[in-house]
Amino acid sequence: MIDGDIFDQFKLLWNYCNEIVRTNPSTSVYMKLVENEEPCKPERFQRFYICFSACKEGFKSGCRKIVGVDGCWLKGPIFCVRHLHSNFKRDGFGGNTLRNVLWKAASATTVRWFDERMVEIFDLDPEAAIWLRDKSPSEWSKSHFCEDVKCDTLVNNICECFNSMILDARDKPIITLLEKIRYMLMTRMQTNRDKSAKWSSDDICPRIKNVLCKSQAAAAEYIPRKSNEWNYELIGASITDIWVVDLLNRK
Numbered sequence: 001m002i003d004g005d006i007f008d009q010f011k012l013l014w015n016y017c018n019e020i021v022r023t024n025p026s027t028s029v030y031m032k033l034v035e036n037e038e039p040c041k042p043e044r045f046q047r048f049y050i051c052f053s054a055c056k057e058g059f060k061s062g063c064r065k066i067v068g069v070d071g072c073w074l075k076g077p078i079f080c081v082r083h084l085h086s087n088f089k090r091d092g093f094g095g096n097t098l099r100n101v102l103w104k105a106a107s108a109t110t111v112r113w114f115d116e117r118m119v120e121i122f123d124l125d126p127e128a129a130i131w132l133r134d135k136s137p138s139e140w141s142k143s144h145f146c147e148d149v150k151c152d153t154l155v156n157n158i159c160e161c162f163n164s165m166i167l168d169a170r171d172k173p174i175i176t177l178l179e180k181i182r183y184m185l186m187t188r189m190q191t192n193r194d195k196s197a198k199w200s201s202d203d204i205c206p207r208i209k210n211v212l213c214k215s216q217a218a219a220a221e222y223i224p225r226k227s228n229e230w231n232y233e234l235i236g237a238s239i240t241d242i243w244v245v246d247l248l249n250r251k
Contacts, residue, residue: 009173010045016175026053048178055185066151068158079140081106081154093128102132106141106154114143 017029028051033043079087085102101124105117114137122129137144142152169180203209222234222243230248235241245251 003176004173006173009175012175013045013048016178020050024053026056027051028056045174048174050178050182052182052185054189066153068156079135080156081140082156084135084140088128088131091131093125093131098124098128105132105137108141108143109152111143114141 013031017031020029021027028049030049032046032048034046036042036044081103084106085099088102089099098121101117101120105114105121108114108117118129118132121132138146140154142154145151165184166177166181169177169184172180204212222236224245225233225235227233230246232245232247234243234245236243
């Protein structure tokens with residue numbers, strides 16, 4: 001009585017599509033039907049897609065072009081690192097030490113740091129290093145990501161969080177399910193608006209600020225020596241910890 005009848009709700013789906021478009025102009029709504037196995041019967045529902053205008057325009061204006069894929073569909077060379085580690089452990093390379101060095105290699109932001117982590121893995125277990133070398137680092141380590149992506153995401157937590165968020169809705173009749181998801185999105189947007197309203201106009205997101213503070217603290221350990229208008233030499237704690245910085249080309 002509370003959630004509604006499954007069959008009755010399917011009969012209302014076209015009306016629901018029209019109502020979503022009427023109340024949310026420019027929203028994308030697609031419903032796919034397939035032929036009925038029984039002759040002379042109406043087509044059958046297969047899937048439903050909604051991209052609300054608010055989500056679409058907000059994403060285009062303020063977010064990077066990132067596609068999140070649920071882990072169950074990652075069957076090729078692209079590995080969420082968490083799933084990569086699961087396969088790594090399944091093939092006999094367990095233990096916290098190997099796991100930690102694997103994640104350090106995945107998080108390395110330069111090829112040099114990545115190579116150093118791979119040497120660590122080789123010293124711990126040569127076979128583990130050989131196993132990882134068969135996996136292209138461009139698919140799982142920040143150090144080898146192409147520069148135009150500008151995303152440091154190593155796991156598919158976006159999809160996993162969404163799956164977790166809609167867990168209570170997934171066993172509901174179709175329109176009840178869709179309305180629960182719509183309400184969750186609406187509530188989440190307003191919660192984020194309330195949070196952002198408390199920030200000062202020149203402020204940035206708290207999590208990003210935390211990342212920058214950690215980088216700032218780490219950078220304080222280096223001594224900069226200016227070479228010319230754009231180039232610097234950074235000297236670390238050891239004689240081998242020396243870096244050339246080109247501000248003009250951001251390298």
